[in-house]
Amino acid sequence: MAPGTKVTASVSAACAVLLLETAARSLPPLASPLTTTLVLRLVQLTIMAMLLKGQFTQGELGSLSPNALRQAALKGAAWSLGFGTFVGTGALILFLAGINPLHLVRMPLPRDQSTLALFFLTGGVVAPLAEEFFFRGIVYRLLRPMGVIPAIFISTLLFAAAHAMHGAVPVTQLAGGLLFAVAYEKEGHLAVPVIIHGAGNTALFTLSLI
Template sequence: MATKPNVKSSAAAIAIVLLMEMAVRFLPQMASPLVTTLALRLLQVLIMTTLLKGQFTEGNMGSLAPEALARAVMKGSLWSLGFGAVVGTGALILVMIGINPLHLVNMPLPKDTGTLALFFFTGGIVAPIAEELFFRGIIYRLLRPMGVAPAILISTLLFASAHAMQGMVPVPQLVGGLLFAAAFEKEGHLAVPMIIHGAGNTALFTLSLI
């Protein structure tokens, strides 16, 4: 993947996103955490796409032309199906040895329908777009001149660290980060890891309903 990030715009986007994350942590929240997260991610997407608008081209983050987007969505769907097949095979093996794989992915979800729908929208669509813009569209591309392997490894560690919870190793984020970066490197369009990321999150949320 040929990539030539605009360092000045990328640095500005990183600084603004990090400042927004810090502000949300320390300033009083005016709404529920879910609504706050949704608003934050939407604003971050707007800021990053504005600062990086010249980077949405072939050889950078991928063209926004309808044909290019359609190809990227198709490729992202195929990657998602392939990864889903691998995960499904692993889950079947766990069942065969007496381990319930659902216990490994279970997470608390909102109880009422409206909040649950907002949770799926935020975590399954908006958050993956924002995170892929930041971690693959900016961080990975800035690291890419170091080489593919270092860029994938470092961007994945940063991605996983951002999702780490005290006392827990963020295994899904480590695996996901490697997959998202590899898909972006292979396909050359940021929409591909966005599709995989969104599909993965939605699958995890759906399994948690079982």
Template sequence: MNPDPEIIVIRKKKDPMTRHFASPASYPDLFTLLVASALILGFEVTAGILPESWPFLARLGLLRLIQCAALFGLLRARGFSLSAAGLDPRRHGAGLKAGLTGCALMALFAFAAGSALWLWGMDPLRMIRVTLPADPLNLTLFFVVGGLIAPVAEELFFRGFLFGYLKQFGWIPALCISTAAFALVHPGVHIPQWIGGFAFGLAYGLSGSLVAPMVIHACGNIVLFTLSMLARHSFF
């Protein structure tokens, strides 16, 4: 028996990049984003108040931790839950799984791209090599701050706040603008930052969890630092 055509309901498939951001309450509003941006800039400008006797990387790590605390405090003050910045505890497991999957895919992409460049007579390590501190203390701080603390702080703002706010206008503008902002605030050659920013935004949009880009970002940085350290000691 055929169903009554008048009661047939056509269900539209949900866009996998929008299903996690269905309501305005699921992302920071414009005022919150502007205040977050002002806080980040303010902390950068006033970073000089930290004791100059401390190692630079120790001061940088503390600054990033303070920025994270300020952003979490801002969410609370504005009445948003952690899920507004992509940190819904119920999605941490899915985010971790997506992050590890993204790490594997990024590794395959990097291997393929590096192999292609090597076959063309180019040194791929020269394009991504990072200048590392020589002494053990600063080298350790470099891995801790650059490989763990900084990725968390950067993802919280660029994906959690900026991408999250822009998502209401469509995932393509959110992805492109957040990637450009992320790449342009980094000095020097931006190729790894453009690729990374795109991958981080894509991971966040698809998983709906900020854990995913945090994991990919941290793993990517640690791998870059490790390769640079090995290259410095002529392992390659």
């Protein structure tokens, strides 16, 4: 695929995602917020995959061959384990200092079991897939010609801004965005940040149950 064609496909996919996001926020809800988010992310993911299917080659989004996916999964797991160890060490230090680290990560979760399962599916699987496809697979790669450092920081700021709520600084998303972008730059396969993102979200949700 020619460079100009790749950029056009990426920009088209980004525009489609943003238009759907704007429409979902502007139109009256047709279902619960959780169901709406799940359907929206699935539609966005499908559109991005269709427009960028030709870019799943080694060195771009990453090969879809079984061996490449297996290697990406192992690397994603290794990154997740390393980051989890780092965060766990920090949490232990806070605990020894008399601060309960769980208070910093707890979030409200659905009480109904079926809704909770849907929450884990959406936040632990579908949303990480769609968000990594957009922020790393599209935004980061469009910014990459500017240089690695600008691409990492700008894509991270956009990722964090998309998750900002009530004026609070999205510290978790800033740290996560940096990690996801660095992992993608180093490993060269989109599946790596997807796995780290999904594992991180699932860990946060699980800790919120404690």
